[in-house]
Amino acid sequence: MVKKIVRDPLFLQQKSELATEADTEVIVDLMDTLKANLDRCVGMAANMIGVKKQIIVVAAGPFIFPMVNPVITAKSGRYETMESCLSLDGERPCTRYREIEVDYFDQNFKPKHGKYTGFTAQIIQHEIQHFSGELI
Numbered sequence: 217m218v219k220k221i222v223r224d225p226l227f228l229q230q231k232s233e234l235a236t237e238a239d240t241e242v243i244v245d246l247m248d249t250l251k252a253n254l255d256r257c258v259g260m261a262a263n264m265i266g267v268k269k270q271i272i273v274v275a276a277g278p279f280i281f282p283m284v285n286p287v288i289t290a291k292s293g294r295y296e297t298m299e300s301c302l303s304l305d306g307e308r309p310c311t312r313y314r315e316i317e318v319d320y321f322d323q324n325f326k327p328k329h330g331k332y333t334g335f336t337a338q339i340i341q342h343e344i345q346h347f348s349g350e351l352i
């Protein structure tokens with residue numbers, strides 16, 4: 217189900233908890249909501265639809281994939297850039313890495329490990345940062 221985008225900074229500044237198999241519906245809602253906003257958004261964290269759980273969805277070209285409880289395990293190629301967010305106005309400076317490795321679970325809660333570079337890596341880093349309550 218497509219959800220409304222949360223723009224309340226007091227809510228978005230709260231930390232997100234680990235997701236469990238009871239959160240399967242949140243994964244589906246998050247994918248539906250990203251699909252509905254693909255013209256202006258390339259990734260989304262669950263707190264952007266009002267759920268403080270560690271779930272993100274990422275658009276990589278025509279594909280949308282969810283990552284549950286993702287953790288960055290390696291990073292290299294630090295750079296500074298500017299980013300915007302559907303939950304915020306304007307652009308903000310941030311530090312990113314060109315290559316990252318991530319441990320996560322897929323939507324069936326199978327453990328996965330992936331290596332990402334470039335724009336996809338940047339999206340993943342932005343969305344994971346939402347878990348800490350930082351506003352980018």
Ligand SMILES: [Zn+2]
Pocket residue numbers: 300301302303342343346352
């Ligand atoms: Zn964001």
